Amino acid sequence: MAYKWDSSLETGHEMIDKQHKQLVAALNNLLEACRNGTGKEELAKTLDFMTGYTIKHFADEEKLQKQYQYPDYLIHKQYHDDFKIVVGDLANQLLEEGPTDELVSLVNTSIGEWLLNHIKGDDFRMAAYVKAKTR
Numbered sequence: 001m002a003y004k005w006d007s008s009l010e011t012g013h014e015m016i017d018k019q020h021k022q023l024v025a026a027l028n029n030l031l032e033a034c035r036n037g038t039g040k041e042e043l044a045k046t047l048d049f050m051t052g053y054t055i056k057h058f059a060d061e062e063k064l065q066k067q068y069q070y071p072d073y074l075i076h077k078q079y080h081d082d083f084k085i086v087v088g089d090l091a092n093q094l095l096e097e098g099p100t101d102e103l104v105s106l107v108n109t110s111i112g113e114w115l116l117n118h119i120k121g122d123d124f125r126m127a128a129y130v131k132a133k134t135r
């Protein structure tokens, strides 16, 4: 399955939305690499991008939250930190074992569903706060 970007994922903050779009695309590329049975090298490339971009995006979001003294910064950062561990572990497993059905299903739940829920919940709240502060 591929994840679709639509307006229900738009926080209204330009930088965040741009990066979220990119993350969803990276996730779809990863899933496609898993589905196509592409070689280890190609899989590693999509994993590298996905993990690297996740780290960059979270750092940018956290910087923004600090800049505007977002009151839920610490808990939001904790969610990010936990997720980075999940993504890192899954990436290692995928590289070791290849895209087994079990691992692909974990990519869908632990990465895909987590990400969409995080965007629609935590990130929407944060973006609304930042927007109110910058108005």
Ligand SMILES: [Fe+2]
Pocket (backbone or CB within 6 Å): 061, 076, 080, 118, 122, 123
């Ligand atoms: Fe976030």
